[in-house]
Amino acid sequence: MNIENEEPKYGEPRKYDPNFKGPIQNRGCTDIICCILFIIAIVGYVAVGILAWSQGDPRKVIYPTSSRGEFCGQVGTPLENKPFLFYFNILKCANPVVLVQFQCPTTQLCVEKCPDRSMSLLSVRNNEKDWAYYKTFCKEDVKTQTVQEILKNQLCPAVLIASKPFTRRCFPALGLKGNEITVGNQTTFDDGVNQNRKASDLLPAVKNATIVIETRMVVMKIFEDYTQSWYWIVIGLVIATVLSLIFIVLLRFLAGIMVWIMIILVVLVIGYGIIHCSIEYVHLKNAPGANITLRELGFQMDLSVYLHIRQTWLAFIIILAIVELVIILLLIFLRNRIRIAIALIKEASRAIGHVMSSLFYPLFTFALLAVVIAYWTITAVFLSTSNEPVYRVFNEGSKACFHSNTTCHPENYTDSDMKKDCPESQCLFAFYGGESHYHKYLIFLQFYNVFLFFWCANFVTALGQMTLAGAFASYYWAFNKPDDIPACPVFASLGRALRYHTGTLAFGSLILSIIQVIRVLLEYLDHKLKGAENKFAKFLLCCLKCCFWCLEKFIKFLNRNAYIMCAIYGKNFCTSARDAFFLLMRNVIRVAVLDKVTDFLLFLGKLLVVGIVGVMSFFFFSGTAKGVDVAPNLHYYWVPILTIVVGSYLIAHGFFSVYAMCVDTLFLCFCEDLERNDGSAARPFYMSTTLRDILSKSTEEPMTRSPSSPQDEEIPLKMQKDSRE
Numbered sequence: 182m183n184i185e186n187e188e189p190k191y192g193e194p195r196k197y198d199p200n201f202k203g204p205i206q207n208r209g210c211t212d213i214i215c216c217i218l219f220i221i222a223i224v225g226y227v228a229v230g231i232l233a234w235s236q237g238d239p240r241k242v243i244y245p246t247s248s249r250g251e252f253c254g255q256v257g258t259p260l261e262n263k264p265f266l267f268y269f270n271i272l273k274c275a276n277p278v279v280l281v282q283f284q285c286p287t288t289q290l291c292v293e294k295c296p297d298r299s300m301s302l303l304s305v306r307n308n309e310k311d312w313a314y315y316k317t318f319c320k321e322d323v324k325t326q327t328v329q330e331i332l333k334n335q336l337c338p339a340v341l342i343a344s345k346p347f348t349r350r351c352f353p354a355l356g357l358k359g360n361e362i363t364v365g366n367q368t369t370f371d372d373g374v375n376q377n378r379k380a381s382d383l384l385p386a387v388k389n390a391t392i393v394i395e396t397r398m399v400v401m402k403i404f405e406d407y408t409q410s411w412y413w414i415v416i417g418l419v420i421a422t423v424l425s426l427i428f429i430v431l432l433r434f435l436a437g438i439m440v441w442i443m444i445i446l447v448v449l450v451i452g453y454g455i456i457h458c459s460i461e462y463v464h465l466k467n468a469p470g471a472n473i474t475l476r477e478l479g480f481q482m483d484l485s486v487y488l489h490i491r492q493t494w495l496a497f498i499i500i501l502a503i504v505e506l507v508i509i510l511l512l513i514f515l516r517n518r519i520r521i522a523i524a525l526i527k528e529a530s531r532a533i534g535h536v537m538s539s540l541f542y543p544l545f546t547f548a549l550l551a552v553v554i555a556y557w558t559i560t561a562v563f564l565s566t567s568n569e570p571v572y573r574v575f576n577e578g579s580k581a582c583f584h585s586n587t588t589c590h591p592e593n594y595t596d597s598d599m600k601k602d603c604p605e606s607q608c609l610f611a612f613y614g615g616e617s618h619y620h621k622y623l624i625f626l627q628f629y630n631v632f633l634f635f636w637c638a639n640f641v642t643a644l645g646q647m648t649l650a651g652a653f654a655s656y657y658w659a660f661n662k663p664d665d666i667p668a669c670p671v672f673a674s675l676g677r678a679l680r681y682h683t684g685t686l687a688f689g690s691l692i693l694s695i696i697q698v699i700r701v702l703l704e705y706l707d708h709k710l711k712g713a714e715n716k717f718a719k720f721l722l723c724c725l726k727c728c729f730w731c732l733e734k735f736i737k738f739l740n741r742n743a744y745i746m747c748a749i750y751g752k753n754f755c756t757s758a759r760d761a762f763f764l765l766m767r768n769v770i771r772v773a774v775l776d777k778v779t780d781f782l783l784f785l786g787k788l789l790v791v792g793i794v795g796v797m798s799f800f801f802f803s804g805t806a807k808g809v810d811v812a813p814n815l816h817y818y819w820v821p822i823l824t825i826v827v828g829s830y831l832i833a834h835g836f837f838s839v840y841a842m843c844v845d846t847l848f849l850c851f852c853e854d855l856e857r858n859d860g861s862a863a864r865p866f867y868m869s870t871t872l873r874d875i876l877s878k879s880t881e882e883p884m885t886r887s888p889s890s891p892q893d894e895e896i897p898l899k900m901q902k903d904s905r906e
Contacts, residue, residue, distance in 0.1 A: 194767060194856040201857070203658025204651050204674070208681050208751030215691065215754075216684030219640070226633045229626055230560045237563025245291075245349050248609040249591065250570040253291035253349065263291040266350045267318055269338040286575040288335060288607060292318060295344040295351035302328055302339055315341065335607060402816040409813040410802070410821040414828070417821070421794045421829035425836040426540070428786055432840070433534050436527040440519075440782055444512060447785045450792040451505045455498055462494040508785075515778060522778040528869065529843040532656045535663045538671045539652055539843070542645060543835035549641040557634040564627055574599055576606040635697050639690035646741055647678045647686060649842040651748035657850040658867055674748060685747050688754040689740040696733045703729065741842075745849050761849065768852045779844050783837045790833040795826045 210216070244252035245266035254264030266289055273287035296318065305311035306328050316323065319337035331337050344351040407414075431439045465471040471491045487493045512519065533539055574589050576582035582603035594600055594608035651674025659665035667673060678686065703726050710718060742761035743754055750757070802818040815821070851868055858864040866873060 195853050196857065198857065201658075202660075204654050204677070204749050205751055208677070210681050210684065211747070211751065211753040212682075212684030212688045214684070215688040219636075219683070219687035219691075222633060222636065225629070226637075229564075229629060229633075230556065233560050233563035233567060233626070236567035238566050239562055246289075246570070246610055247291045248289045248607075250572070250610045251291060260291045263293050264349055265292050265295055265346050266290070267292040267295065267338075267344075268351065269335070271342060271353060286609070288320070288338075288609060290318065290320060292351070295346050296341040297343060298341065299343045300341050302331065302337055333605075403820050406815045406817055406820040407824075409815060413801070413813065414821050414824050417794055417798050417825035418828045418832060420797070421790055421825070421832045424790050424793060425833045428790065429533075429540060429836050429840075432526065433530045436530045437523050440523045440526060440786075443782070443786050443789050447789050447792065448505065448508060450789065450796070451501055451508070453796075454792075455501045455505065458494045458497040458501065461488075462491055462498065465489065465491045465494070511781065515781075518778045519782065522782055525779060525844055525847070526782065526840065529840055529847060531869075532653055532843050532847065533839065535666055536652050536656055536670055538669070539649055539839050540836065542649060542671055543839065546641060546645040547831075547835060549644075550638060553634065553637045553641060557630060560630050561627065564623060564630060567623065570610055572608050572610055574603070574606050575609050576603055582606050631701070632694060632698055635694040636687075636690055639693050639697075640686055643686040643690050643740065643744060644675075644678055645838075646842055647682065647744040647748045648675045649839060650674070650745040650846045651677060653843045653846040654745070654749045654850055657847055657854075660865075660867060662869075677751075678748065681751060682747055685754045685757070686744070689743060689758075693733065693736050693740060696729060696736060700726070700729050700733065741845060742849065745846050749850075764849060764852055767856075780841060783841055786837055787830060787833040791826055791829045794829040795822065798822045798825045 244255055247253060247266065251260055252258070253260055253266050255261060269288040269290070271287075300311060300315065302315065305315050315337070318341060319331075321336060323331055323336050326334075326336065332339060343354045345354045346352075428439065428443070468489070468491075471489060473490060474492055572589050572591050574582065574584045574587045576585045582605075584599040584603050584606065587599065589597070589599060589608040591608045600606065600608075648671060652670040655667050655670040655674070656662065659667075703722060707722055707726065710722065739758055739762065742765065743758035746752070746757040746761045746764075747754065750760070752760070799822055801812055802815065802821050854867050858866050860866050
């Protein structure tokens with residue numbers, strides 16, 4: 182068997198090329214077809230946005246809608262001074278249809294203010310003063326009509342109930358007097374047909390009417406919290422940015438010390454979290470109601486309620502203890518690899534020190550991602566509010582009507598056959614939907630909006646990875662550092678990526694986006710099948726979710742390395758991905774040594790930044806910090822805390838990702854350097870002596886060389902220039 186003629190399993194190693202000086206300049210456009218598809222998709226995305234903005238109407242979310250489909254309180258309309266929605270018969274809201282159609286089957290009218298007293302139509306018709314007040318809650322001016330005619334044509338409510346505005350809607354002002362429920366300080370009220378009703382009869386109606394807007398109420402409270410605390414949130418994010426920059430700068434000069442400081446501080450911060458949760462757990466031992474279980478408590482909109490339950494703090498203790506134990510065990514078992522990773526971070530610090538502009542590139546990525554997120558959010562809101570108003574037949578009479586819940590048109594309903602068949606019925610606004618030609622494609626447009634969001638966001642991330650990879654590759658392949666490093670390496674790399682490799686970036690991000698959308702669909706199916714009894718379906722769905730999660734991680738890893746190879750050689754996505762994969766497989770031992778260890782250390786740095794800022798924001802907004810009286814008064818103090826924590830992680834991730842990209846780029850370039858060169862004077866290594874010692878010790882492999890001529894054997898390794906270090 183001729184072993185020499187056998188093709189290597191993972192491709193041919195790179196050969197020496199005296200003309201190779203790093204990222205090649207003479208390159209052509211790659212993956213042109215995918216570039217064209219991406220441009221067409223962006224044009225289509227803009228068209229979807231224009232269509233959504235022309236058809237959508239956010240007022241449907243902001244303002245209550247009357248039975249005529251009018252917006253209460255809309256600025257610039259006759260209803261500008263009528264911001265509240267009044268229900269003719271609030272008792273109708275007890276109907277189960279409310280929970281299905283999110284609309285009470287009774288006439289709803291825009292009014293200036295909610296009624297502040299209880300009275301019936303029969304009792305005020307002959308009292309001019311009270312009648313003048315009562316008429317403000319009628320659909321139209323009623324002068325000559327009798328009470329019977331008014332009630333028959335449903336021009337006015339049969340009764341007014343003392344109410345208070347709640348999310349711009351008038352609900353009965355229920356109270357408690359002793360053990361009895363009251364409305365307007367009365368335990369009974371007149372229902373308008375000469376029958377006294379208990380105030381407690383209003384409870385089901387109020388409960389049904391409020392449950393459909395409870396989420397909106399929480400959203401409004403959260404929005405109010407943001408308006409009260411946005412400047413403190415900005416300050417918190419600025420602190421996170423400053424901390425991240427401080428850690429990055431300190432890593433540049435004190436990499437080894439800072440890494441160990443980060444490790445120790447992370448352990449201490451988590452340890453403090455365990456102690457604090459334990460103190461709270463013990464403190465609530467004898468507190469009333471603190472021993473209730475989370476299952477008994479159920480889901481609460483006010484998350485601060487959970488902080489008064491002992492079981493919540495016990496869960497925090499267990500979670501933090503597990504995290505602490507895992508980190509300590511990893512530090513013990515990976516101590517040797519951590520030393521190697523720290524040395525590699527030191528080398529990355531030197532590279533970043535020569536390419537300082539790379540530290541500010543994440544700000545550009547943040548700006549692009551902010552544009553993508555804002556465009557997706559606005560388009561989604563306008564698409565969701567581009568439905569048409571749907572009117573349905575509601576029958577308030579005693580006789581059954583077979584036209585009930587049938588779609589109708591309010592313009593000609595008075596003369597329609599449905600009105601003749603059901604004289605006591607009305608055509609009222611039900612919800613926003615419709616069956617128009619445009620409405621049928623709304624689901625597709627929303628899906629397109631989500632898909633393009635993933636594609637554009639992944640494209641922006643890929644652009645950042647290729648830009649940084651090209652800049653750090655320029656540093657590595659500069660023989661005399663920093664003299665041979667090209668001017669403005671980040672800007673030059675960004676220009677190459679956009680000019681030649683937009684298609685490659687679109688190709689890689691498209692593959693990742695498809696997988697992410699499939700994962701979203703699987704999560705949607707999982708949500709729909711939560712109540713299903715089919716165990717096999719649940720098991721299959723769980724397996725699919727796990728498989729696609731692993732696939733997404735693999736594709737991200739492959740894309741990242743493919744972009745590095747593309748930034749250096751300018752080849753298409755498939756070729757770059759294959760070359761990167763084969764190169765890693767040819768150096769699988771070194772990959773195994775360094776795999777995720779460096780990422781783990783950088784992740785600890787992110788945790789430290791998030792932990793410091795999170796603890797500070799908790800003490801500030803929760804009011805537990807003594808001597809601090811400037812904290813805003815909020816409905817949910819966890820809103821700004823959670824916002825700052827998430828924002829801090831994203832900021833820290835953006836800055837530390839520069840180090841991660843630098844380490845990955847240096848590692849691939851190092852592997853190529855070993856294959857191209859042998860350390861002789863004719864074929865010297867481009868790596869520094871420090872980096873060569875790091876990675877040679879990490880695998881316990883001597884840096885053997887294959888000299889191109891017998892004379893090269895006699896040239897000592899010491900003759901390589903030390904200026905590269």
